[in-house]
Amino acid sequence: MILIFLGPPGAGKGTQAKLISEKFDIPQLSTGDMLRSAVAAQTEIGKKAKAVMDAGNLVSDEIVAGIVSDRIEEDDCKPGFLLDGFPRTVVQAEMLDKILAGKGRQLDVVLELKVDEEALVERLNTRIEETKAAGLEVRADDNEETFRHRLGVYHEQTAPLIPYYQDKGLLKEVNGMASIDAVSAEIDGIFKELEKA
Template sequence: MRLVMLGPPGAGKGTQGQRLSERFNVPQLSTGDMLRAAVNAATPVGLAAKNVIDAGGLVSDDIVIGCVQERLSREDAKRGFILDGFPRTLAQAAALDDLLNSSQHRLTAVVELLVDEELLLDRVQKRAQEALDRGATPRSDDNPETMRQRLASYAESTAVLSNFYYNQGRLVSIDGMRDVDRVTADILEALT
């Protein structure tokens, strides 16, 4: 099983990715986690990423792609994986296709979680309030203005991936606003 999880921030990609990872016994791979691991391991890609991050810059597609390539070459990812947070651009999607083709693999599917923006904003506000109620500090991005900016960024750069994967016949669109268990069941049904 080789999956990509698509959807705006807060759509539930991480939650569903973890569930699918357990179900199919393949690793869930988060771009942020991969970059941090590469930096900590001082790999060539990790050192390049560290230099950019330390300078306050955004990590380039080349560095992110190199990090993903390093991670996918590990033994546990050879039988499958679930990517969360990658690809984010058309260039990254094309690079992923090239990477998989070079190892004679293809994506099984791209699972897109569809969500309503206003309900998503409500979800984020609720999560922030729950953190406050527990005496915890809410996540820094759990406020409506930050979420609106993240959603706009997603719509501008990442949402175009839906058409890219739809044209390849790999896109599976799922109502991400339903109950978590129902979303999982819908994904599993679509994949079988």
């Protein structure tokens, strides 16, 4: 099972990814984690990434794709894997298609968590109020302005992946506003349909 999650920040992708990873015993591959471990392992691509990051620049699509390509060769990815934070753009999605094709593998499904973004903003504001009320410190990036900026970036860069995967017949929509258990059950239903196909 090879799959990707799409959805704006705060949609619950991380929560569901963790549940699927545990249920199917497949790794959840986060771009950030893969970058850090490639740098720590001093792989060829890791060294390139470190040089770019040390210079204070963003790592290029080629480097990220190279790190993904190396990581999915590892044994724990044989039964499948879940990509978290990659691809973020259509260019990266095209790179992923080439990487998988080159390894004789293919994507099984792309799950889009559909959410009401204004409700997400309300959820965030409630969380901030509850954190303050509990006398705890609110994370610096936990504010409405930052969150709306992240939503804007998502719409500009990542949302174009929705029609891209829709055209390939890989996109399945999931109601991300339901409870964690209900979302999980809906995803299980999609997996059962895929097994029948």
